Amino acid sequence: MNSIEVKNLTKKFGDFVSVNNISFSVKKGEVFGFLGANGAGKSTTIRMLCGILKPTSGDATIGGFSVIHQPEKVKLKIGYMSQKFSLYNDLTVEENINFFAGVYGIERNILVERKKWILTIADLKGREKLLTSSLPGGIKQRLALGTAVIHKPEIVFLDEPTSGVDPIARRNFWELINSLSDDGTTVVVTTHYLEEAEYCNNIILIDSGRLIAEGNPKELKAKxxxxxxxxxxxxxxxxxxxxxxxxxxxxxxxxxxxxIHISVNDNFVSQEQIINALSANSINIYKIEEVMPTLEDVFIHLVDKK
Structure with missing residues (x-):
């Protein structure tokens, strides 16, 4: 069963085509990666899928509702975390949680349980009165995710959620994403950190508004x-x-x-060829080894080919 169906989605700003006729689907409960360089059209697509931005053409159904014809019903099905933390820095941790609970109309008895969960995942138990502006990036990030899913949405969109935080905080955040998926929540993540895509069940690669590849990480590298x-x-x-x-x-x-990563062809015999070519130009070589291809190799290959 698919949570998201996207068909020929396009967004133009004047003569500029930000998203160019893309189609894809996302299964219920999967972690779906939406990858590309900055400016590729990822955030614009997410805003259309959230019912915030109206498509120029095409359509998408989110949890069974059309983003063109039923955007308000779409918003009831989803959670959204923007790349710029969607929290109020001048409010305390507890005040932010209470604010978002009010926005989503969460009843007081349910809020008690949800607040405990958010404070646990964000490691903020006993620190409810701290100003949000004082929190480290990784903790603020988990608090932002908690408030985005406080109403237990079927689908959550995370737009560049790990931008600007350290690698350890990114890894901890992905553990949290996987736990949401395990509970049946569909998670759509945009990122330009291609190594993060290894955590996704399926991904699409977008460049200059066009979808250039899709599949799971293993399939893409093999293909x-x-x-x-x-x-x-x-x-x-x-x-x-x-x-x-x-x-x-x-x-x-x-x-x-x-x-440097190099892809070699049938003319390659041994590493001596690399050593000879570089040494002849007075370049010092410290190490040469065969490595497994990464999604970054895939992305660069596809962009260069285009």
Missing amino acids: YITSKILEVQCDNVTEAIEILEKQNFVDDSNIFGNN
Whole structure:
């Protein structure tokens, strides 16, 4: 059973096409990743799916309701957490929880139980009177998620929820996302951290408003990365990548953190070819190893191909 059905969804701002005729579906209870670089059209799509922004054309059903014809009913089915924390910094933790409970019309006896749950997941028991502005990013993030799902929605949209927080806080947040999914909540997450997509059941990749790939992480890597990937650690990375791109044994080469990922073809025989090419240009090599392809490799491959 699908919680979300998107058909030919398009959004234009004047002559600019922000989202270009995308279609996909999301199953009930799955964690669905919506991935792409900043400015790709992810947030615009989420706002349309939440009934906040009207599509130029196409439609989507969220929990059985049309975002065009029944946007107010859509809003009753969902929770939403924006990339800029949807909390009031000048209110205390408890005041924020009470405010969102009032917005969703939660009865007092239910609020007691939900408040305990939120304080537990955010690690804020006994700190209800703290001003929200004083909270560390990771804790504020979990509090924001708690208030977004305080009414136990069927579907929750998380728009860049881990932007600007440290890796440990991101990992803890994803544990919380998975627990929501285990309880049957459908979770749609937008992110530009491609390594986070490994946590998703299914994902779509979007670039310049167009859907360029979809599937689960394993399927995408198997489909689009068929060559061996080598990671090269060296100095003068920019110069090194220019040299490697000219070699007949290299299909693709891209900067990956502080290193280089190269996709090699049938002309590749051994790592000596890489060593010889770089050493001839006085570039020091510290490490070369074969690595498993990542979703970042997939995304770069697809964007470069386009």
